[in-house]
Amino acid sequence: MTEELKVSVDRKSNGAVLYTKGYINNVGGEEIANRAYELMDDGVRILLLNLRETKIVNSIGISILIEIIEKMMDQGGKIAFCCLTPVIHKTFQIMGLANYAAIFDSEDAAVKELRLNN
């Protein structure tokens, strides 16, 4: 059985919002990483991950998210997350993501704080 993750991107003038739908495991994490690295190569330095349609993550997928955060920080950019379920929020705190990436309740709040323009 496979649980394919779908990723879509809304490109903004000074960054991007990346939407995930499905299970963030090793394969899903790599899919997010590929899209994030394409955006970074294209100059994006502000990236918001909206996980509204992701209900399950695992520790391997999160380890890949940490790698993306580290790479973005190395390039002087920042990554944030929004619309997490309570258990994913708790998991991110345990795994330490919350120390390196801001977490917002809503996309509107994140866009405002990150000053992402349309």
Place this chain on the structure above:
Amino acid sequence: MNTTDQRQMELTLPMVPDIEIAAARAAANLARELGMSPERIDEMTHAIIEACINAREHGCCDDNRIYLRFVGTSEGNGSRIEVWVTDRGSGFDPEEARSRRAAPGTAHKRGRGLQLIEAHMDEVDISTSKDGGTTIHMVKYEKKS
């Protein structure tokens, strides 16, 4: 008078990619039948997912199976689910796995599955031995207020 409702279920699953989702869904269905809240169910399913991944990583053996047992109990004052995740692999050292953890809250790439299991469940105990396989026994409660 309090009545007790008990459900039991056993599953044997192949060690194939994403099979942990099947285990998590089965447990979630049982928990819903017992009236457990969605947030407690989500915590339990994330722990089961990590336990199954642990079995795949450390339980490589001839039969390539993960054995799961669930016992759910619903009483007047709440519900409780016990989960056993067993493999017949080469075992692992839980203390060594714990020692690889970074300080709580610091980003660390691997070795956090056990930490997530312990954070999401109310009770966890692990029995493991070289060539004797591993069983992770977990309990999740919910008391009615």
